Amino acid sequence: MKPFNYSRAADDKAAVTSARGQGARYLGGGTNLIDLMKHEIEQPDALVDVSRLPHEAIEETGDGVRIGAAVTNSALAGDPIIRERYPLLSTALLSGATMQLRNRATTGGNFLQRTRCQYFYDTQRACNKREPGSGCDAVGGLNRFHAILGASEQCIAVHPSDMAVAMVALGAHVETALGEGSGRTLPADALHRLPGDTPHIDHQLRHGELITHVVLPKAAEHQLYRKVRDRSSYAFAVVSIGVAFDLLEGNFMNVRIALGGVAHKPWRAARAEEILEGKAPSPELFAKAADAELAEARGYGHNDFKIPLMRRLIIASFGEMTAKQENAA
Amino acid sequence: MYPLQLTINGKAHETNVDPRVSLLDLLRENLGLTGSKKGCDHGQCGACTVIVNGRRINSCLSLAVSHDGDEVTTIEGMASDDGLSPLQAAFVRHDAFQCGYCTPGQICSATALLEELERGEPSVVTKERVELADEEIRERMSGNLCRCGAYNNIIDAILEVAEARA
Structure with missing residues (x-):
């Protein structure tokens, strides 16, 4: 690990000031950053520890909930309000990592974790995300876990988070601090970006911009998170889905769908949402929505199976959620 | 420094x-x-x-x-003047290790797990409320690998202590 300076921020303003230098990084739980520093993939010259900033509360705000960025993944998953009103988020969190990791990992940090593409981790291989311009060994390499939507020839890595998929499906917003009391709010589904020609940039935050809170709107009536993985615990998603909707007189309302394990960011399935909105549930409709969303999906060899798998997961998830509805009626 | x-x-x-x-x-x-x-x-x-x-x-x-x-x-x-902790004793009784290299981590992990159960904290396999069962302990211990494969006995040891506390 390369030497670095360590400091603990007293407040947001001090944190942003300390993180001005180009080589500075924020330290939350460190479960991803410290690992990457050991591999010397991340080589910060300064770490600004934000894990003890007073952003550890989960507060009700009218219809919604405001979550401090330093709230750990286990605290968030186990919170009674989250479990009762946002089971999609609780389930997504609990299906990621292990209890040891969730006890350290933070809400802000989970969003900003980096891809687990093995070519990003292997410093002997070409990776445009790690070293811009070096190429991508995943295209044409072992790419079973890689993207089927929104990728570029420069990068086919996927975002690994379960939590972020849930946040996008729930319509969360992220609040940030930029120093001098300024900050902004952006939708969770606008936080991450597609790789294009600059895959070394994961997200839209500026250097030194600090996530302070995440705000959830009123909870949808129907929520589901499903994750397909190679073993039943402690594995990243092959594909996953977060679904939230209301039903009005038997028709879909406010449908939000986010797909995980398929793209460089949690993939908002806007085309599928549009097809479902206002309609009555039916297997034919679910298939139509899935087909529309995946019309431009593309495999790279080993991950071709993800396209039919994702299609079936979309159809099965809506089938399960609306079957429950019929049984209840 | x-x-x-x-x-x-x-x-x-x-x-x-x-x-x-x-x-x-x-x-x-x-x-x-x-x-x-x-x-x-x-x-x-x-x-x-x-x-x-x-x-x-x-x-x-x-x-x-x-x-x-x-x-x-x-x-x-973990141990006190009174001897081994309940989990340590259960690991010995159930032959819950072979080479022993993972055992300190297993026991620390399981010790905290018992507190998590007591606080009613959920895992991904928890339904309405936490129930003591193989599946629940396995999910919660998935962050501790044992290359000797003593998993069955590790689960038995943890379940025994958890049930005694319940």
Whole structure:
């Protein structure tokens, strides 16, 4: 690990000031950053520890909930309000990592974790995300876990988070601090970006911009998170889905769908949402929505199976959620 | 070097650390507490699991300097003057280890797990409320690998203690 300076921020303003230098990084739980520093993939010259900033509360705000960025993944998953009103988020969190990791990992940090593409981790291989311009060994390499939507020839890595998929499906917003009391709010589904020609940039935050809170709107009536993985615990998603909707007189309302394990960011399935909105549930409709969303999906060899798998997961998830509805009626 | 105060197994420690030193290396190399083990050093195996402020964590993925003021419990802090902790005794009784390398991490992990059960904290297999069953313990222990494959006996040992407490 390369030497670095360590400091603990007293407040947001001090944190942003300390993180001005180009080589500075924020330290939350460190479960991803410290690992990457050991591999010397991340080589910060300064770490600004934000894990003890007073952003550890989960507060009700009218219809919604405001979550401090330093709230750990286990605290968030186990919170009674989250479990009762946002089971999609609780389930997504609990299906990621292990209890040891969730006890350290933070809400802000989970969003900003980096891809687990093995070519990003292997410093002997070409990776445009790690070293811009070096190429991508995943295209044409072992790419079973890689993207089927929104990728570029420069990068086919996927975002690994379960939590972020849930946040996008729930319509969360992220609040940030930029120093001098300024900050902004952006939708969770606008936080991450597609790789294009600059895959070394994961997200839209500026250097030194600090996530302070995440705000959830009123909870949808129907929520589901499903994750397909190679073993039943402690594995990243092959594909996953977060679904939230209301039903009005038997028709879909406010449908939000986010797909995980398929793209460089949690993939908002806007085309599928549009097809479902206002309609009555039916297997034919679910298939139509899935087909529309995946019309431009593309495999790279080993991950071709993800396209039919994702299609079936979309159809099965809506089938399960609306079957429950019929049984209840 | 950065000043650091820690309470480890009830004893106060004051030391200075390079910020690169992990909590695991501090325990093992600086303080001679070699019970916590370095398996993968990347948060994948759980051999380094210790309890910090009542929560189990991977000590390999945590910088020591970030733990100023924290309370740490390691395997060395499990037994008391009365003998082994209930979990330690159950591991012996159930033959829940072979080579023993993962065992300190397993026991620290399981010790914190019992508290999580008592607080009613959910896992991904929990339905309405936590029920003591194989599946629940397996899911909660998935961060601790055992290459000797003593899993069945580890689960039995943990379940026995959990049931005795319930």
